[in-house]
Amino acid sequence: xxxxxxxxxxxxxxxxxxxxxxxxxxxxxxxxxxxxxxxxxxxxxxxxxxxxxxxxxxxxxxxxxxxxxxxxxxxxxxxxxxxxxxxxxxxxxxxxxxxxxxxxxxxxxxxxxxxxxxxxxxxxxxxxxxxxxxxxxxxxxxxxxxxxxxxxxxxxxxxxxxxxxxxxxxxxxxxxxxxxxxxxxxxxxxxxxxxxxxxxxxxxxxxxxxxxxxxxxxxxxxxxxxxxxxxxxxxxxxxxxxxxxxxxxxxxxxxxxxxxxxxxxxxxxxxxxxxxxxxxxxxxxxxxxxxxxxxxxxxxxxxxxxxxxxxxxxxxxxxxxxxxxxxxxxxxxxxxxxxxxxxxxxxxxxxxxxxxxxxxxxxxxxxxxxxxxxxxxxxxxxxxxxxxxxxxxxxxxxxxxxxxxxxxxxxxxxxxxxxxxxxxxxxxxxxxxxxxxxxxxxxxxxxxxxxxxxxxxxxxxxxxxxxxxxxxxxxxxxxxxxxxxxxxxxxxxxxxxxxxxxxxxxxxxxxxxxxxxxxxxxxxxxxxxxxxxxxxxxxxxx
Numbered sequence: 315x316x317x318x319x320x321x322x323x324x325x326x327x328x329x330x331x332x333x334x335x336x337x338x339x340x341x342x343x344x345x346x347x348x349x350x351x352x353x354x355x356x357x358x359x360x361x362x363x364x365x366x367x368x369x370x371x372x373x374x375x376x377x378x379x380x381x382x383x384x385x386x387x388x389x390x391x392x393x394x395x396x397x398x399x400x401x402x403x404x405x406x407x408x409x410x411x412x413x414x415x416x417x418x419x420x421x422x423x424x425x426x427x428x429x430x431x432x433x434x435x436x437x438x439x440x441x442x443x444x445x446x447x448x449x450x451x452x453x454x455x456x457x458x459x460x461x462x463x464x465x466x467x468x469x470x471x472x473x474x475x476x477x478x479x480x481x482x483x484x485x486x487x488x489x490x491x492x493x494x495x496x497x498x499x500x501x502x503x504x505x506x507x508x509x510x511x512x513x514x515x516x517x518x519x520x521x522x523x524x525x526x527x528x529x530x531x532x533x534x535x536x537x538x539x540x541x542x543x544x545x546x547x548x549x550x551x552x553x554x555x556x557x558x559x560x561x562x563x564x565x566x567x568x569x570x571x572x573x574x575x576x577x578x579x580x581x582x583x584x585x586x587x588x589x590x591x592x593x594x595x596x597x598x599x600x601x602x603x604x605x606x607x608x609x610x611x612x613x614x615x616x617x618x619x620x621x622x623x624x625x626x627x628x629x630x631x632x633x634x635x636x637x638x639x640x641x642x643x644x645x646x647x648x649x650x651x652x653x654x655x656x657x658x659x660x661x662x663x664x665x666x667x668x669x670x671x672x673x674x675x676x677x678x679x680x681x682x683x684x685x686x687x688x689x690x691x692x693x694x695x696x697x698x699x700x701x702x703x704x705x706x707x708x709x710x711x712x713x714x715x716x717x718x719x720x721x722x723x724x725x726x727x728x729x730x731x732x733x734x735x736x737x738x739x740x741x742x743x744x745x746x747x748x749x750x751x752x753x754x755x756x757x758x759x760x761x762x763x764x765x766x767x768x769x770x771x772x773x774x775x776x777x778x779x780x781x782x783x784x785x786x787x788x789x790x791x792x793x794x795x796x797x798x799x800x801x802x803x804x805x806x807x808x809x810x811x812x813x814x815x816x817x818x819x820x821x822x823x824x825x826x827x828x829x830x831x832x833x834x835x836x837x838x839x840x841x842x843x844x845x846x847x848x849x850x851x852x853x854x855x856x
Contacts, residue, residue, distance in 0.1 A: 384733065394424050399654070400721060400731055404701045408725040411770035412763035432798040435707055438783030447776050450495065451787050453716045455550065457646045457691040459608070461616030464515075464549045467496035468787060469706060469772055471764075472697050472718035473519050473554070473622070475503025477567050477576045478735070480752035482760075483727055483744045488514035489757065490726075490764025499718060502554050502565050502590060504579045505542050516547045519622070520610075521554040521565060523590040525580040534596040536613060543614035550647070551610050553603075553621040555594070558651035558698055561624035561669040563661070565590040570738045571747045600637030600837050608643050620647035622697070625670040625678060629842040632819075632828075632835035635686040639820070640837045644691040648683075649718065650675050652698025672698035673712060677792075677811035680713025685819030685828065701725075703774035710790045711807055726767035727760045 350371060357363075357370035365373040394403040403424065410417040425432065456463025471491055476484045478501065491498040491514035498514045500506075502521025509516050520539070523532065527539035543551060557565070567576070567588040577584035597603045603621075611619045625631060638644050653669025670678070676696055683689040696714035700706060701722045709717050725731075728742045740746040743755035779787060782794060792807035799805055818825060824832050834842035 388731070397731070399699070400701060400725070405725055405731060407702060408722055408767055411774075412726040412767040414766045414770070417770065428798065428801055430798055430800050433708065434796055435704070435711075435778065435782060435794050436796060437781045440783035442780045442783060442785060444773075444777050444780045447780055447785055449776065450772065451776070453693060455618045455620075455647050455693045455715075457618075457644045459611060459644070460618050460646050462618070463646075464497075464618055466716055467494070467768070467772065468710075468716045468775065469700070469768055470496045470517075470695075470716065470718050471498045471723050472700075472720035473499040473501040473517075473552070473557070474720050474724070475501030475565070475567075476506045476508055476579065477503040477571055477747070478745060480740075480743055480746055480755060481508050481575075482752050482755040482757050483724075484508040485512060486727055486755065486757045486760040487723060487764055488512040488516075489761035490768065491515060493761070493765040494768045496768055497549060499552065503567070503576070505545075505548070506579050510545060510547050513547065515549045516545075517550045517552050518543065518548050519552045519554050521590050522592065522594050523565070523580070523582075523588070524596075525582075528581050530581070532591070532595070536609070539610070540613040543610070543617070548614070548617070550618040550620065551614055552647075552649060553594075553607070553610070553619070555621055555623040556626070556651070556669075557622070558624045558653050558669055558672070561626055561651075561653060561664070563592055563664055566736075568736060568738065573747050576747070599839055600633045601641055603634070604637050604641040604643040607645050611646075618646035620645040620649065620692075620695075622649035622651055622695075624651045624653050625675040626668075627842065628678065628828075628831040629834040630840050631679065632682055632831050633837060633840055635682050635688060635819075636835055637837040638688055639686050644688060646691075647693040647695055648679060649695040649697055650679050650714070652696075654698050672696060673708070674811075676709060676712040676714055677807075681811075681814040681828075682819065684816055685814045685825075687817045687820060689816070703771050703778055706771070706775050707778055707790065708795055710787055711792055711795045712811065713792075722767065722771075723764060726764045728755065728763070 353374075354370040357366040357373065360366060363373070365376060388397065388402075392402050394406070395401055397405065407417055451468055452465040453468060454463050454465050471487050474487075479487075484506070485508050488498050488509055489512045492512055496515070497517050498509065499517040500509050500519050502519050502523060502525060504526030505516070505518050520527065524534045526542065527535045529535050542548065565588075569585055569587040572582070572584055572586060572588055574584040580588065582588050594603075597606045607619050607621070611617065623631070650672065652672025652675060654671055676694070679694060680689070683692055683694070693715040694713055695716050695718055696709035696712075697718040697720070699721065700709065700717045700719040706717050721729075724744055727744050729740075729744050730742055732741055734740050735745040738746050738748055740751060743752045746752055775787075779790070782790075784790065792811060792813065795807045796804050797807070797810060814825060814828070819828055819832055834844055836843055
């Protein structure tokens, strides 16, 4: 009854308004007025949104404001140190370096140097001239069983699949990698012509879905793998166990991004959401995984083979180390992904609350490999919000040998952090399969920006290194970085992350921080021993 009275009065007002408009010559306003009236009547009678039912037409202002909110925040309200997940200050430095324009900043830092968590590197009075240093430092990846070691740059393109990224984005990244002599990780979406036709060095990532080397039932296809892995552009093979965006979940390709071309590459049905399995089917124990690594290395012709993971249970990584020590089969590299999340689609809880952050994970992996006397065989690659040269420095000080960057490279391509990667509506053509949007990304222009961003960032890294008095990145360690704990306390990284002595996890006197995890770890299972014992007890009871 209440709504009838309101709309009776509203109808009288509208009729009078229409008559006035017609008489006054504003006949062009009639369609707009009628549209508003129809919308208001519809809103009042629909049952899905209580705000619209109670406040017809006017309630739509809420959705309009919410839609504009991210743009208002980013372009009007955001300060240089604001902006998530990448601050405006850091986005700006990527754009400046990618465009090869002035990248210095005036009038001192905008960062609060007395805030807890602030970090810096100690410089030296014996600082070197940058001209005395290697402008393009390399890291040789390849253990004792690798016959085709690869010399990698200290900064490379992290795993981003064709499917998550447009074809133009993949081509631009690969051409930039070719020009700058650094590698391009394919992501788990498969090895495509866009990765191979432009000459860039490629790391082929093999995920749990085995895209590009799978049987129809989704299991690993050794013949398909061997055929592609021996391609000259494929320099290394990376087994993806988990990723920082959604560890333990598996990759997600939304249905509207799964075009027929992508489906053909992956060996799946087009137009469907593709969820990668949470774990591998080619192996089920750490020892079996070592055998799988050996198999891939042989089938690729002796190329470096490693794996990528986000650290979860500490005992599970220690189980991998025990399997390496027992089998004497070593991966050539380990990529450590931070739980901070990444470029792709992920459930909120996974992005926010699952997996070790990169810094803690890096120190732990380095300590475990040192403790099991494996470090000399294996290189560590850090992946997770690597944007600036100082990010590279911090990671190398914690134990990494080199770094991968995903979001930094996306920004170099022109990403504006619109946070629409999972919607297929990326406005810059980077993370979309919409041809109308993808064509806005001009490959020739953006590939040059990727090259410039890499070149300028590596140069900035060497500049920082020169200020410490070291001529090589291999000299960086945990004593060089300082972190503010609170207003009155500062600690070095080696105080926050105490170093583990070589072989310390092999004997009886295991450091207290590792003792429980070492006891729980088994080379025969990813599950901790206590969990397995409980399962056995329950089975016997039944």
